[in-house]
Amino acid sequence: MIFGATGDLANRKLYPSLYKLFEKGNLSDKFAVIGVARRPLTNEEFQENIKKSVKSSIQKEDRIDEFASHFYYHSHDVTDSNSYAVLNNLANQLDSNYDLQGNRIFYLAMAPEFFGTIALHLKEDGLTNVSGFKRLVIEKPFGHDLQSAQELNDQIRTAFSEDEVYRIDHYLGKEMVQNIEVIRFANAIFEPLWNNRYISNIQVTSSEVLGVEERGRYYEKSGALRDMVQNHMLQMVALLAMEPPIKLTTEEIRSEKVRVLRALRPIEGEEIKEYFVRGQYDKGTVEGTQVLGYREEQMVNPESNTETYVAGKLMIDNFRWAGVPIYIRTGKRMDAKSTKIVIQFKDIPMNLYYSPEETLNPNLLVIHIQPEEGITLHLNAKKAGQNIAATPVKLNYANRGIDGLNTPEAYEKLLFDCMRGDATNFTHWDEVALSWSFVDKISDVWENQKAENYPNYNAGTMGPREADELLEKDGFHWWPIS
Numbered sequence: 415m416i417f418g419a420t421g422d423l424a425n426r427k428l429y430p431s432l433y434k435l436f437e438k439g440n441l442s443d444k445f446a447v448i449g450v451a452r453r454p455l456t457n458e459e460f461q462e463n464i465k466k467s468v469k470s471s472i473q474k475e476d477r478i479d480e481f482a483s484h485f486y487y488h489s490h491d492v493t494d495s496n497s498y499a500v501l502n503n504l505a506n507q508l509d510s511n512y513d514l515q516g517n518r519i520f521y522l523a524m525a526p527e528f529f530g531t532i533a534l535h536l537k538e539d540g541l542t543n544v545s546g547f548k549r550l551v552i553e554k555p556f557g558h559d560l561q562s563a564q565e566l567n568d569q570i571r572t573a574f575s576e577d578e579v580y581r582i583d584h585y586l587g588k589e590m591v592q593n594i595e596v597i598r599f600a601n602a603i604f605e606p607l608w609n610n611r612y613i614s615n616i617q618v619t620s621s622e623v624l625g626v627e628e629r630g631r632y633y634e635k636s637g638a639l640r641d642m643v644q645n646h647m648l649q650m651v652a653l654l655a656m657e658p659p660i661k662l663t664t665e666e667i668r669s670e671k672v673r674v675l676r677a678l679r680p681i682e683g684e685e686i687k688e689y690f691v692r693g694q695y696d697k698g699t700v701e702g703t704q705v706l707g708y709r710e711e712q713m714v715n716p717e718s719n720t721e722t723y724v725a726g727k728l729m730i731d732n733f734r735w736a737g738v739p740i741y742i743r744t745g746k747r748m749d750a751k752s753t754k755i756v757i758q759f760k761d762i763p764m765n766l767y768y769s770p771e772e773t774l775n776p777n778l779l780v781i782h783i784q785p786e787e788g789i790t791l792h793l794n795a796k797k798a799g800q801n802i803a804a805t806p807v808k809l810n811y812a813n814r815g816i817d818g819l820n821t822p823e824a825y826e827k828l829l830f831d832c833m834r835g836d837a838t839n840f841t842h843w844d845e846v847a848l849s850w851s852f853v854d855k856i857s858d859v860w861e862n863q864k865a866e867n868y869p870n871y872n873a874g875t876m877g878p879r880e881a882d883e884l885l886e887k888d889g890f891h892w893w894p895i896s
């Protein structure tokens with residue numbers, strides 16, 4: 415059951431992903447989807463929408479009619495109890511028509527204020543009363559702060575146990591995010607160096623070119639810290655910093671990630687200025703086009719105090735990471751769309767190849783998450799010719815070049831994981847709670863102190879000057895992302 419079946423997420427991501435699973439045989443023909451949304455639609459109209467959504471994102475669509483025939487529509491107000499009874503009847507009927515053995519997945523692809531209500535109704539009105547498995551897939555944002563996340567979690571947990579809840583963080587579905595673990599734990603050359611003796615700092619960047627678009631109303635209440643740092647950025651940091659799990663099971667991996675978040679040094683009060691930088695974009699030129707500043711966007715307060723950019727320095731207080739800064743930055747209207755991780759290794763003890771024109775570059779391991787997917791290792795090698803001089807070289811691995819164009823999209827992988835009951839790449843409540851308690855300390859201060867210097871970066875740049883100073887104070891600089 416997809417709640418929010420006429421929405422943007424369902425149309426752009428969920429239907430095309432389900433179709434790919436169907437086409438590859440990962441989804442058998444024993445399945446049915448009930449689309450739930452407010453507007454009245456017939457099954458036929460809904461099926462036409464499904465076909466349109468699949469066709470607009472996939473070239474090959476040989477089995478589209480057969481696929482769409484599995485979709486049913488239920489017009490529904492999520493706050494109306496009677497409507498759930500009708501929905502349950504339809505679900506029971508499809509259960510027997512398609513021999514579904516009482517297995518149900520509920521996907522909440524709608525505004526977060528409804529998540530709690532829907533979960534409560536699913537239980538009260540008997541929809542979770544099934545003979546097979548029941549799973550709840552829930553989109554971000556999971557709460558607005560720790561308290562609201564806790565309330566939402568309590569509501570959900572009346573109807574579903576923790577291992578039945580699949581909290582989506584679509585970054586965890588990305589191929590190269592999943593690759594972080596493999597790079598670390600399957601290569602003898604990295605793991606011995608993966609600590610404070612050999613790594614000087616780590617930089618995680620997730621930049622967007624887009625502005626706030628038509629999401630102004632939501633974004634005004636959220637901002638970059640809640641929208642990106644609480645979930646995606648901290649999840650990437652946890653994967654980079656965790657200890658090797660004993661086994662690759664959901665429980666083992668999650669418990670190692672939780673330990674990282676527990677070791678994350680809380681930043682509060684006056685320290686926030688030392689460790690975090692916030693920004694808001696002004697007008698500027700993006701890809702040759704003049705664009706508005708954040709405060710001029712639709713549904714945005716002309717004196718808005720909301721940050722569209724965050725840079726921060728994280729410290730993980732454990733034996734492995736003591737003293738190694740992990741810098742993160744994320745923002746809208748930056749000069750490139752890119753998610754990248756740079757691991758900078760410490761300098762060698764002594765440089766034998768010094769020349770006045772060139773100094774030795776540090777070794778970098780760059781993990782390209784999106785749009786390119788791959789790894790680059792920056793080394794120094796001998797310059798061709800008579801002299802013994804060093805020159806930087808790059809070893810490059812591009813994922814798409816090797817595996818072809820068929821890297822599955824995040825949502826395809828996550829939907830498949832959920833169907834198989836593998837929750838590894840979803841966030842556990844403990845991770846959500848720890849990351850909110852880290853972020854809350856910062857957002858409490860930012861909300862109550864007006865940023866006097868907003869807007870402080872032009873659209874189409876890499877963010878405010880203070881974000882560069884954050885690293886310069888420590889003797890580092892941001893490595894370019896393009």
Ligand code: NAD
Pocket residue numbers: 417418419420421422423424426450451452453490491492493522523524525526553554555
């Ligand atoms: P949307 O506004 O496009 O769609 C909302 C859907 O909910 C529609 O189908 C609408 O009919 C339905 N709906 C609204 N009120 C209803 C009610 N009272 N009863 C029944 N149905 C109702 O939203 P979206 O962009 O698809 O986002 C859905 C969720 O996914 C949100 O939690 C959002 O934060 C999250 N999300 C979206 C994207 C994305 O790319 N769109 C990405 C990440 C997360």
